[in-house]
Amino acid sequence: xxxxxxxxxxxxxxxxRLLEENERMYGxxxxxxxxxxxxxxxxxxEGALYPALHKLEGDGFLRVEYQEVDGRTRKYYLLTESGLKxxxxxxxxxxxxxxxxxxxxxxxxxxx
Amino acid sequence: MKTKKINEEQLTELFAFMRRKRVRxxxxxxxxxxxxxxxxxxxxxxxPRVSFESAVERVYGKFPITGFWSLIDQQTQAIQKEAWxxxxxxxxxxxxxxxxxxxxxxxxxxxxxxxxxxPAEWLISxxxxxxxxCGIRTIYFSKKGMVKDGKRFLRxxxxxxxxxxxxxxxxxxxxxxxIGSHDFTPxxxxxxxxxxxxxxxxxxxxxxxxxxxxxxxxxxLHRYFPRYV
Numbered sequence: 001x002x003x004x005x006x007x008x009x010x011x012x013x014x015x016x017r018l019l020e021e022n023e024r025m026y027g028x029x030x031x032x033x034x035x036x037x038x039x040x041x042x043x044x045x046e047g048a049l050y051p052a053l054h055k056l057e058g059d060g061f062l063r064v065e066y067q068e069v070d071g072r073t074r075k076y077y078l079l080t081e082s083g084l085k086x087x088x089x090x091x092x093x094x095x096x097x098x099x100x101x102x103x104x105x106x107x108x109x110x111x112x
Numbered sequence: 113m114k115t116k117k118i119n120e121e122q123l124t125e126l127f128a129f130m131r132r133k134r135v136r137x138x139x140x141x142x143x144x145x146x147x148x149x150x151x152x153x154x155x156x157x158x159x160p161r162v163s164f165e166s167a168v169e170r171v172y173g174k175f176p177i178t179g180f181w182s183l184i185d186q187q188t189q190a191i192q193k194e195a196w197x198x199x200x201x202x203x204x205x206x207x208x209x210x211x212x213x214x215x216x217x218x219x220x221x222x223x224x225x226x227x228x229x230x231p232a233e234w235l236i237s238x239x240x241x242x243x244x245x246c247g248i249r250t251i252y253f254s255k256k257g258m259v260k261d262g263k264r265f266l267r268x269x270x271x272x273x274x275x276x277x278x279x280x281x282x283x284x285x286x287x288x289x290x291i292g293s294h295d296f297t298p299x300x301x302x303x304x305x306x307x308x309x310x311x312x313x314x315x316x317x318x319x320x321x322x323x324x325x326x327x328x329x330x331x332x333l334h335r336y337f338p339r340y341v
Contacts, residue, residue, distance in 0.1 A: 027143060028150040046147065047176035051186035058190025060197060066142070066336045072123055073337075075143045 007042055011052045013094050014044070016061065016079065016087040024065070024076040027053060053077060061086045116156040118149040122164055129168060135180045137266035138340065139333075140187060144180065147171075184266065191270035198328070199274075199320050206316045215312060222308040232299045232307075239311045240286040243318050247279040250322040263340045271329045275321055 007014070018033055019025055025033070027049060034044045056062045061083035065076050079087065118126075126148050130141045151174075152167040162170075176182060206215045225235055254272045259265065333341040 026146065026150075028147045032154075045176075046174050047182070050143075050183050054183070054187045054190040058193040060194060064336075069146075070117065070149075071120060072118070072146050072149055073142045074146045 008048070010094060011044065011048060012056060013087075013090040015049075015052060015056060015077075016083060016090055019062070019077060019079045020084065020087045024078045026074050026076050030077075056083070059086075115153065116160055118153060122152075123149065125164070126168070129172075130180075133172075133179055135184065136264050137184070137269070138263040138337070139265050139267055140180075140184065144183075187266055188270045188273070191267050192274050195271050195274050195325060195329075199317070199325055202320045202324065203313075203317050206313065215316070218315065219308050219312040222311050223304060226299055226304040226308070232304075236289065236307065239314075240282065240289070243282055243314065244279065244286070246318060246322045247275065247282070250275055250326060251279070254326065259341060261340060263337075265333055265337075265341070267333060268329055271325060275325070278318075278321055 014034060015030060018030060022033075027046075030053075031044050031046065031049060034042055053062065057064065057077070061080060062077045063080050063083075065078065067074050067076060123145065126145045127141055129148075130144055135141050135144060148168065148171050151171040152164065155162055155167045155170060205211050226232060251272060254268070259268070330341065
């Protein structure tokens with residue numbers, strides 16, 4: 001199993017990116033989608049997901065809508081305008097970070 | 113084989129489970145019940161023989177050891193943050209065209225009040241009392257006639273928490289003003305302008321907070337839960 005601690009700081013980025021791709025999603029669907037995309041390597045726990053979703057909603061990056069599905073009410077999350085901008089910003093940040101990590105970790109062969 | 117689905121009785125049981133776990137707010141219950149129902153149906157897809165009760169416990173086991181408490185706390189903070197941002201954004205419109213015209217008109221009207229042969233202390237006290245009066249009215253009528261079937265909504269209660277906090281701040285300011293020494297006779301011109309500015313923009317702020325914000329929350333809840341709000 002992947003080290004979930006490595007992903008912890010990127011949970012918001014993962015959520016934003018998934019919503020950018022899928023337009024609207026509900027909490028359980030996000031958990032399952034992450035599991036599916038990573039072949040079960042990454043588990044987003046409920047205890048981390050909902051606080052992250054609610055924080056993004058409070059920051060104005062997400063808006064919600066409710067819909068009746070299978071006799072129960074489902075809460076969907078959608079990106080707002082500022083959420084779209086934040087997604088692009090977070091993705092740039094993450095890509096820069098990955099590049100820096102690669103440079104940092106590839107140092108050793110160069111030194112030798 | 114057809115996959116088992118959560119039935120109405122089980123849904124009712126899930127709502128009861130949430131209440132037992134101290135999730136008293138319907139808007140949060142709805143989200144968690146749907147999460148549990150979806151997860152239980154997934155369990156049944158793999159293991160159809162698992163009982164409903166065992167499946168509930170299995171799903172609940174995935175939540176933190178503190179239960180749902182942290183979710184309620186986080187959601188409260190998120191709602192209040194969003195409310196503050198909205199109030200602030202609405203308030204700043206009174207500094208811009210065209211609402212700035214209204215601001216100037218109110219500011220001049222309040223400034224003129226200080227020319228009346230009424231002691232400035234009285235006017236200031238009336239200003240504070242008006243703010244309290246409106247605030248207390250808002251809190252008093254906060255739930256009256258709004259919520260049916262005894263349903264509580266976190267979005268509503270967290271928002272009124274914001275309003276109550278502001279009333280407390282104004283209460284402290286009024287208290288400091290009352291115990292402080294204040295002789296406003298004659299009232300210096302710049303002090304009169306400053307007070308007029310303070311009451312103009314406090315007035316707009318309170319109007320947004322006490323009238324527009326609750327209206328917005330009620331409209332949202334009515335859109336999301338028309339059966340109950």
